[in-house]
Amino acid sequence: MNPQQYRPRPTIEPIPDDLESAQAKLVYVYLEATGGATAEELCATLSLQKLSILSILNALSSAGFVERQANEYVVAN
Numbered sequence: 001m002n003p004q005q006y007r008p009r010p011t012i013e014p015i016p017d018d019l020e021s022a023q024a025k026l027v028y029v030y031l032e033a034t035g036g037a038t039a040e041e042l043c044a045t046l047s048l049q050k051l052s053i054l055s056i057l058n059a060l061s062s063a064g065f066v067e068r069q070a071n072e073y074v075v076a077n
Contacts, residue, residue, distance in 0.1 A: 013075075016065060023048065027056050028075065031066060036074035 013032060019025050026046060031037060037045070042053045057073055060066040067076045 018063065019060075019065070021056070021059075023052065024056050024060060027053070028060060028065060031073060032075050036069065036072040038071050039073070042073075 015025050015028060019028060027042060030042065030046060039050060039053050039057060042048065042057075043050050046053070057066060061068065061073075064076055066073050
């Protein structure tokens with residue numbers, strides 16, 4: 001692809017207004033941008049402790065923002 005060709009940007013949905021925690025927003029945006037990740041991948045990439053990640057994922061899941069598919073978490077449709 002030459003530099004002058006149009007390359008569409010991936011679309012990332014806006015962050016839900018209900019998310020107040022900066023860490024929850026970070027996890028949500030990461031999952032939205034990557035299409036999903038395991039808790040271990042989130043820990044390694046975002047430099048957060050596993051207990052924090054699991055707590056955030058539990059809160060996001062309870063609120064209906066993310067769901068678990070096999071061993072990955074993804075943004076809920």
